[in-house]
Amino acid sequence: MSDSTVHAIAGAGGGIISMALTYPLITISSRLQVQKNKDSKEAYKSGLDAVKKIVAKEGIAGLYSGLDSALFGISLTNYCYYYFYEFTKSAINKVQMSTLESMSAGAVAGAATVLITNPIWVINTRIATRNASAPNSRPLGTLETAQQMIKDNGFKSFWQGVMPALILVANPIIQYTVFEKIKARIAKTRALSSFDFFLLGAISKLAATSITYPYIVVKSRMQLKQSDDAKERYSSIMDGFRKIIKYEGVAGLYKGISSKIVQSILTASFLFMAQASLVEYVARLLVSLGMRAPPKRI
Template sequence: MSDSTVHAIAGAGGGIISMALTYPLITVSNRLQVQKDKSSNDAYKGGLDAVKKILAKEGISGLYSGLDSALFGISLTNYCYYYFYEFTKGIINKDTMTTLESMSAGAVAGAATVMITNPIWVINTRINTRNASAPNARPMGTLETAAQMIKESGFQSFWQGVMPALVLVANPIIQYTVFEKIKARIAKSRALTSFDFFLLGAISKLAATSITYPYIVVKSRMQLKQSDDAKMRYSSIMDGFRKIIKYEGIAGLYKGISSKIVQSILTASFLFMAQASLVEYVSRLLIILGVRAQKRI
């Protein structure tokens, strides 16, 4: 079994751990991103207000709405990303890649991952924000939500928001490029520790999320069922930008950014730390199972 598969399995495991630890922050960030009207009494005024209102109306389970699809989604997303990233690195066949080579590997991995996993994140976004858009609606699971989407809009609804998601391939490109460059610099002087990977994950994700956040907002809104109201319906990325700025101002592009940055930094930190640790254990397990030849990674 190839090194790409080992890194992919470790990435999937790290993603599950990081997602489970930070999911309430994802819920809060998603709800704030898709909220278009802040004037109603039910509107969230900020991150803490969102937590209070979710707990009051939905209980603790409201903060974990859609967790099952998210765990499946993050495991598949990370598996695909790490697999294609390491596979592309293997083709480039260099111990230390240039910035352009690192970005190219990230672009290939990111585009492949988006096309494979976009349906999962569309379903998750709808489950995660359902109670906010329809407070009295009956909770729906992953399969029921998928069936409703097919019934209402057909299979093409699973790829809503795919264009901004492809643009957001820039996010992991920035993240992994920053990560690889700083890691290589530190590795020249000493061995990296788990805490180093935690900090590298935080720094690289902060850079990536801060730059790409407006696209994240547009993507989240395009993944929802499109409104009949023309001003709330986005036909393209640029249409989304124009309407958000027109009706909500520039601030509309940064709704939920504080909770998103905290969530993204913690998720990336836990992910890189867990993935780096899991690579060795996954390799050993596969050797024990007899599906991988014994060699140093």
Template sequence: MSDSTVHAIAGAGGGIVSMTLTYPLVTISNRLQVQKDKTNKEAYKNGLDVVRKVIAKEGIAGLYSGLDSALFGISLTNYCYYYFYEFTKSVINKAQMSTIESMSAGAVAGAATVLITNPIWVINTRINTRNTSSPNSRPLSTFETAAEMIKENGFKSFWQGVMPALVLVANPIIQYTVFEKIKAKIAKTRALTSFDFFLLGAVSKLAATSITYPYIVVKSRMQLKQSDNVNERYTSILDGFRKIVKYEGIAGLYKGISSKIVQSILTASFLFMAQASLVEYVAKLLTILGVRAQKRI
């Protein structure tokens, strides 16, 4: 079994740990991102208001709505990303990649991951932002949500938002390039600790999310069921940007950014720390099981 697979399995495990620890922040960010009308009495004012209203109407469980699909999604996303990233690195076959090579590896890994996992994140966004406060509404499971999407718009609905998601491949490209460059500089002076990986994850994700956040907002909205109102229906990435700025101002592109940055930084920090710790354990386990020859990662 290849080193790429070992890193992929460790990445999937790290993703599960990080998503479980930070999921309420995902809920807060998602609900603020997709909110278009702030004048409605039910509208969320800020992150704390989201927490208060969600708990009041849906209970604590409301903050974890869609966690099952998110855990499946993050494990598959990280498995794919780490597999293709490490595989591309092995093809480049350099101990120290240049910035362009690192960005190329990130682009290949990111594009492959988006195309494979987009349906999962569309389902998760639908579940996570579903209004369950009305009497006739109830939380839907992952499979019920998928069935509802197929019934309403066919299988094409699973690929809503795929174009902005592909544009957002820039996010992990920036993240992993910053991560690799800082890691290489530290590694020249001393061995990296788990806390180093935690901090590297935070710094690299802060850079990536701050730059790409407006696209994240557009992607989230395009993954929702599109409104019949022409002013609220986005036909493309540029159309999404245009309508958000027109009806909500520039600030509309940054809704939920504070909770998103906190969530992204913590998720990335826990992910990098857990993945780095799990690599050796995964390699040893696969060696013991006889599916991998003994060698050092």
């Protein structure tokens, strides 16, 4: 198997670990992002208030709504991203890529990943936010949610929010470009440790999420079942921005940003640390299974 596949498998493993460790924060930020009426009794006033209300109504399990689809989604997302990123890097065929080349590799990997995995994240968003939008309804699993989506809106519903998702390819482009540039500078002076990868993941994700967060909010809302109410139905990205600002103010574009930044930083930190550690083990495992040629001895 190629180096691209090794990095892809390690990325999938790292994604599962990071997602499992930080999923409650994803649930909180997702519900805050899609919340439109903050004045109702059921509304979440803050991240901590969201935790209290979710646990009170749904138990601890409520913080993990949709975890199964999220773990599948993140493993597939990271597998695709790392595979296409490393494949593009090998096609460029440079040990040290320029900033433009690094961004190009990220764009190719990000676009391919979005087109392949968008249906999974639409399902996950609906599961994670279902109890908030319909508190008295029976929780649905992954397959039931998918079946309900097909029944209500057909297969096109799996591609809701795909345009802002494609624009959000800028997020990993920024993240991986910052990561690669800082890593290259440190590597010139010393070998990187697992803690270095943890910090690099945090710094790069902080930069990416801070810049792209309003698009994340619009994407999350477009992935929900669209309301019959015209003011809550978004026909396009710009329509989403316009209506959020009109009815909720600019602050509406940043709902849930505090918990999202904490979650994103921790997820990216654990991901980069785990992926860097897993690459060598995955390569050894594939060699032992006869699925990869052993490294050449010098």
